[in-house]
Amino acid sequence: MTDPTENTPPPATRTHALERLRRFVPIAGRDYAARRNYDLGSQGHPDVSGLSPYLRHRLITEPEVIAAVLGRHSASTAEKFVQEVVWRTYWKGWLEMRPQVWADYRQGLSRVLNDGRHDDRLAAASAGQSGIDCFDAWMGELVTTGYLHNHARMWMASIWIFTLRLPWEAGADLFMRHLLDGDPASNTLSWRWVAGLQTQGKHYIARPDNITRYTEGRFAPKGLVTDAAPLSGPPHPPRRPLPADARPDPGLPTGILLTEEDLSPGFLFDDAQGPILGHAGLMSVAGRSPLPVADPVTAFTRDAMMDARARWSGRMGAPGPLSDDPAVIAAWAVELGLGQIVTPYAPTGPTMKALNMLEAMLSEVGITLIRRIRSYDQAAWPHATAGFFRFKEHIPALLGDILPDSVDKL
Structure with a gap:
């Protein structure tokens, strides 16, 4: 559900994401199922949530969104919306097993x-x-x-x-x-x-x-190809094992690293770890393409990072650099005397590439990079072995993990 007056990108804040979610929840059940395919851009897309930019950067998380919707609707009534949220999880798990x-x-x-x-x-x-x-x-x-x-x-x-x-x-x-x-x-x-x-x-x-x-008659296109063969390509590459979660060493001085892949870092503090001396941010938005990424995308991503750093600054120690250069982060870690950096796991893509570069730099100076995987991803990704329709058979169990007392059977 978007604002019909918006002709520019929305604010990149968790507060705005929560407000969108609050406004959308009442129509997330049968209304959404009936109207979700309508593209009413001229009316501000009133039938969909508009939450995808926030979920993509995890300013708000999938379990939060699903929990809010299932607090108002039964799982069977909200089935279509829940599936749309979980599609993103499925795609990530599928690609994580086939990064090639x-x-x-x-x-x-x-x-x-x-x-x-x-x-x-x-x-x-x-x-x-x-x-x-x-x-x-x-x-x-x-x-x-x-x-x-x-x-x-x-x-x-x-x-x-x-x-x-x-x-x-x-x-x-x-x-x-x-x-x-x-x-x-x-x-x-x-x-x-x-x-x-x-x-x-x-x-x-x-x-x-x-x-x-x-589009309710907004468009009536002419000349579209309506009969074409699918493209052909090689078979899918073999699946690789999913990564294992890593745990911090409670005896080492620790830094927290945020990336654009996950800006809700509260789960990083679930385990005992060494004293947290500071935090930094690694930006990888330019790596999304070999061509220049649009300014609004860069601005939204940077603003989302700044919002997360402001919200969590009291838990993450002294503020360090925000940079797109892993070498800057490595130098900060050395200067601060860190023994380890803890960061949310970044799946296949430019952020993972940047973290791999950072890990190699840190290893040379005896600093460990700890990549924490959310329990939600650990539960969902192993089921992304084939198509979505096989994956969705596991949604009830996944919802049971999120809301064990609030989920009926799909």
Whole structure:
């Protein structure tokens, strides 16, 4: 549920996220199930929560959102919304077991950007000059607000791939550069699903009548391809084991490191650890793309980080640097005399890459990087072995872990 007066990205604060959640909860049950597919951008998307930018950075967490909704609705009534929240969890777990898919996407994107064959058509589509009215309007909304309804994302991806015949990697990258909730797992795997690469042989074709219906006549596009073969690609790579949670050493002087992947660090303090001397922030937003990331995305991410640091400053020791350079964080750790840095686990993507670089630097000076995995992720990710419909069989048990006394059977 978004504000129809908003033509710019929303505030990147937990307070704003909680207010959005409060306003959305009353319609999160049957109303949401009936209206969730309607893209009413001109009315401020009144039928969806607009919480994805906050969940993506964990200014608010999945268990918090689900608990709030199930405090008002039964699990069966709120089933569709709960599934939408858990989709992001599923994508993360799926990619975490198959990180080569992210690497392959980035390699494919590099090839597209270097070969130059599509440059003019990519520029036109990216500027909202495709000549397809709905596509161009959504492009304007994306650039202006950093947000798109999920149905519009599917329609755009389908038009990009099958009507405009542009490389899917370039479209996924466009979204990563402009979406406030741009996430390596959700974004990459959703584009692959539309193309027919994720559920291999099954693709998504945007139909004019579907667009007209779910935009309530705002658009009636002409000339869309409605019959196309799915893209082909190699089979999924083998699954790798999921990472194990790491525990801090209670005898070592400790620093806390925040990243944009998880800005609700309270769970880091559940275990005994050494004295917390300070905290720092590592930004990796520029790593979301080899091209410049949109200024609103960078600003939202930085503001979200600052909000989290302000809220938790009393628990995290003296403030240290906020930097996109792992070397700056390593130098801070040495200067502060840390024995370990504790940080929320960052799944596959640019933040993990930055943390891997930092870990190597810290290891050289005898400092340990401890990556803590949330219990929610530990419970959910092992079930992301196949498609979502198999994964969702485990949602009742997952909800039981979140709210053991408040969940009925789905």
